[in-house]
Amino acid sequence: xxxxxxxxxxxxxxxxxxxxxxxxxxxxxxxxxxxxxxxxxxxxxxxxxxxxxxxxxxxxxxxxxxxxxxxxxxxxxxxxxxxxxxxxxxxxxxxxxxxxxxxxxxxxxxxxxxxxxxxxxxxxxxxxxxxxxxxxxxxxxxxxxxxxxxxxxxxxxxxxxxxxxxxxxxxxxxxxxxxxxxxxxxxxxxxxxxxxxxxxxxxxxxx
Numbered sequence: 001x002x003x004x005x006x007x008x009x010x011x012x013x014x015x016x017x018x019x020x021x022x023x024x025x026x027x028x029x030x031x032x033x034x035x036x037x038x039x040x041x042x043x044x045x046x047x048x049x050x051x052x053x054x055x056x057x058x059x060x061x062x063x064x065x066x067x068x069x070x071x072x073x074x075x076x077x078x079x080x081x082x083x084x085x086x087x088x089x090x091x092x093x094x095x096x097x098x099x100x101x102x103x104x105x106x107x108x109x110x111x112x113x114x115x116x117x118x119x120x121x122x123x124x125x126x127x128x129x130x131x132x133x134x135x136x137x138x139x140x141x142x143x144x145x146x147x148x149x150x151x152x153x154x155x156x157x158x159x160x161x162x163x164x165x166x167x168x169x170x171x172x173x174x175x176x177x178x179x180x181x182x183x184x185x186x187x188x189x190x191x192x193x194x195x196x197x198x199x200x201x202x203x204x205x206x207x
Contacts, residue, residue: 010110012089015101019114022099022140025172026147032119034136034150034166041166052147052168053184057191059163061153062202065128067161070202071153072133079201080151080163080194094135096120104186114140118148131155134164144176145169145183163198165191 024031027050033041038056041047047054061071074080081088085105092100095117102113115137124131134152139145147169155161167187171177199205 009087010101010103010112012091015089015103015112018112018142019099019101019116019140022114022142024116024118024138025141025143026139030148030168031138032136032148033168034148035119035121038164038166041168047168051170053170055165055167055169055184055187055191057165057188057195059195059199060160061163061195061199062161063159064161065131065155065159067202068131068133068153068155071161071163071198074198074201075133075135075151075153080198082197082201083190083193086190094120099140100137111144113143113145115143116140121152129155129159130157139169139172144172144179146172161202163195165194 030047030050030052033044033047036044038054038058042054042056061067076094078088078090078092081102087103088100092098096119098117100115100117102115104111104113118136118138120135122133132152132154134150134154136148136150138148147167149165149167149169152164153161154164171180176183
């Protein structure tokens with residue numbers, strides 16, 4: 001089952017109707033795996049043996065604690081999804097258990113993909129020189145894919161601030177299996193545009 005909106009940009013009411021009452025569509029044992037480092041996830045044989053493909057992107061978006069805090073707020077407001085062809089309702093709360101919908105513009109219809117926030121992680125060392133904030137979302141029934149994706153901002157010991165996307169996914173049905181090479185290309189395209197949106201926002205170049 002795939003949810004489509006053939007008219008204009010999907011309304012909040014349409015999105016809400018699609019995300020309620022659905023369960024995760026991937027095994028519980030994989031829940032929260034994106035909280036690991038990218039290297040650990042890419043070496044996870046259980047994931048690869050189960051047919052999941054790992055996607056990873058990491059971009060330098062600035063430096064200093066102010067940039068980190070601004071990046072954290074940007075994630076909480078879904079600025080990383082502020083693109084003309086894909087979006088999330090910016091009022092969606094970043095908290096464990098929140099359901100939301102990623103709306104993706106295909107050739108003609110909008111495709112609505114339901115997810116739920118599986119975890120939220122935040123950490124900072126004693127003197128605040130190293131910090132991180134991120135959250136992972138799992139796919140629900142009705143999504144084209146099965147898997148999980150993490151978005152995070154981190155400040156390392158050199159005060160560099162990084163925006164990172166880490167996910168694993170696989171097709172859930174025949175249609176998504178046929179389209180999966182295209183889906184993988186779009187994941188890479190999204191990573192580039194989302195990273196650029198974060199860079200522009202944190203540098204003050206975005207509107």
